[in-house]
Amino acid sequence: MKKTTYLLLIYTLIIIACSGQTCAQRQAFSQEIEPFPVKKSFCAEKIRVNEIFSPDGIVIKKGNLFVTDSRNNDAMIYQYSLPRFHCIYQGGVKGGGKDEFQISPTLCKTVSDKVYIWGYTPFLIKCFMLDNNHMSLEKEIKLPISDRIVNFMNVVNDSLLIYSTFPYKLNIEKVNLNTMQITGQILIEQKQKELFFDENRGYLAANDSLIIYAYTYKKQIDFYRVSDMKLCKRLIDNTVVPYIIVNNIKETKFCQRELVAGKRYFYIRCPKKEKGCFIEVFDYSGHSVAKYELDVLLYAFDVDEENGIIYGYNGDIFEDGFLKYTIL
Numbered sequence: 590m591k592k593t594t595y596l597l598l599i600y601t602l603i604i605i606a607c608s609g610q611t612c613a614q615r616q617a618f619s620q621e622i623e624p625f626p627v628k629k630s631f632c633a634e635k636i637r638v639n640e641i642f643s644p645d646g647i648v649i650k651k652g653n654l655f656v657t658d659s660r661n662n663d664a665m666i667y668q669y670s671l672p673r674f675h676c677i678y679q680g681g682v683k684g685g686g687k688d689e690f691q692i693s694p695t696l697c698k699t700v701s702d703k704v705y706i707w708g709y710t711p712f713l714i715k716c717f718m719l720d721n722n723h724m725s726l727e728k729e730i731k732l733p734i735s736d737r738i739v740n741f742m743n744v745v746n747d748s749l750l751i752y753s754t755f756p757y758k759l760n761i762e763k764v765n766l767n768t769m770q771i772t773g774q775i776l777i778e779q780k781q782k783e784l785f786f787d788e789n790r791g792y793l794a795a796n797d798s799l800i801i802y803a804y805t806y807k808k809q810i811d812f813y814r815v816s817d818m819k820l821c822k823r824l825i826d827n828t829v830v831p832y833i834i835v836n837n838i839k840e841t842k843f844c845q846r847e848l849v850a851g852k853r854y855f856y857i858r859c860p861k862k863e864k865g866c867f868i869e870v871f872d873y874s875g876h877s878v879a880k881y882e883l884d885v886l887l888y889a890f891d892v893d894e895e896n897g898i899i900y901g902y903n904g905d906i907f908e909d910g911f912l913k914y915t916i917l
Contacts, residue, residue, distance in 0.1 A: 619823040620875065622808065627879035633901075633912040638674055640667060644902045648696040649891045650704055651719045653677070654900060654911075659693035666694060666706070670722050671893065674911070677722055699744040700796045700852050703727065707742060714744075733769045734762075741793035743800075743850075745815055751800060753793045756784055761793060761800065763818060773818040775800070786835045792857075794850035799873055803845040803857050806831045810845075810857075812875065822875050847887075851894045854878055858887060868899060885912055 642658040649655075649671070656667040666681035682689050694708035704717040704724060714730040732750070739752040739762075749772075750764040763773035780788050791804040791811075799821075800813040808826035813819060832842040846866075847858040859867040866886045870878040887901030897917025906912075 618820055619825055622810075622824045622826045623877040625869070625877045625880040628882070629879070629916070630882040630884075631914045631916065632884045633907075633914060635907050635910060636674055636913050637910040638669070638676065640664075640676055640679060642667060643904055643908075644889050645693070646696045647889045647891045647900060647902060648698075648704070649893050649900065651702050651722075653719065653722055654891075655696055655704060656902075657694045657696055665690055665708075668722075668724065672896075672898075678724070695742060697742040697744050697750075698794055698850060699747075700850060701744070701747055703744075703747065705730075705742075705744045711738075714742075714750075716744075716747075730766055731769070733764065733771070743793065743795040745795050746797050749815065751793070751795050751815070755790070759784065759787060759789055759791075761802070761813075761818070763815070775802075775813055775818050777802075781835070783835050786833050786841065788831050788833060792845065792848040794848045794855060796850050796852070796855075796873065801848060801850060801855050803848045805846070806833055806842070806844055808844050810871070810875075812873075824871075824875055847890070849891055851892050853894055854892075856890075856892055856899075858890065860886075879916075881914070881916055883914060887912065 642656060643660050644656045645659050646657045652671050654669045654671055658665055662683040664679045664681060665683060668678040670677055681694060685691060690708045691710050692708050694706055697705035697707055697714060699705055702719060705714050707714045709715060712732045716727045716730060717724045718727045740755050741753045743751045745751055748766050750766055752762060754760045754762060759777040759779055761775040762771055765772045777789050784790060788806055791802045794801050795815060798815055800815055802811040808829035810824040811820060812822035814821050829844060834840045843860050845857050845859055849856045854870050854872055857869045859869055861867060865884045868881040868883060872878055885903050885906050888903050890899055890901035892899050897915060899914040899916060901912045903912060
């Protein structure tokens with residue numbers, strides 16, 4: 590009896606020690622978001638184009654701007670050369686034939702210079718090379734995740750696919766594109782049934798070494814290593830208290846609405862009380878770089894880091910083309 594009691598006591602102490610160690614590790618990883626050393630306000634330059642579209646996504650690669658439009662079944666992909674916005678390509682038909690899109694196309698996020706497009710089938714990504722603005726097919730990637738929808742697809746090191754399992758769960762998964770095996774997972778706690786309004790819902794982006802997860806309803810940014818999918822840093826602002834009213838988007842307060850990973854920095858679109866939005870810029874060490882106040886809320890955007898330009902779109906403000914902000 591004494592031996593059993595002694596063993597139970599040791600087991601309890603081990604559990605407490607491990608729990609305390611985990612808590613201490615999380616505290617060590619956490620730090621307050623630094624004040625932004627640079628704050629600037631910008632007004633949009635409106636760039637008119639001849640094409641009629643309603644972009645879902647925008648991606649900039651090697652002096653080209655790519656656009657997806659899921660509402661136009663006859664032209665779902667556009668390619669423009671920068672900075673003159675000459676339309677090089679428009680096409681991509683919705684249908685069941687070869688090279689047609691069975692589902693709405695998505696431009697996968699990647700910091701490489703390649704263009705990855707998903708949507709030809711639910712389980713196929715095509716990888717394209719860019720040479721003098723000409724896009725040529727390099728390879729096709731068949732996915733082992735065709736039985737469900739995934740979101741925020743990121744191609745890392747041209748060999749890994751990292752994505753969110755939303756809207757089924759909040760978890761993040763990693764697939765090795767060479768072996769087609771799921772090789773890593775980040776479990777994100779689900780606090781309520783309605784995932785859209787869950788406090789831990791967020792936006793996902795990645796570079797070649799880090800996964801960035803920016804929470805939608807609270808001012809928190811988590812950094813995970815791509816190699817082992819472990820939390821390595823957490824940025825927080827404890828002055829921001831989540832305010833969520835389930836099934837009421839108008840009354841719910843959003844903190845972070847979109848996330849773009851560049852080669853040098855990552856960019857988070859944050860709402861303003863009045864018209865417009867903020868773009869908050871961080872480096873991959875977690876330091877605050879700049880906060881830009883824009884006069885228009887961007888529904889979709891990407892950043893040309895080399896030339897210091899934000900390109901975006903808002904059809905309610907300007908439906909005839911793009912919005913351009915020169916930030917450098």
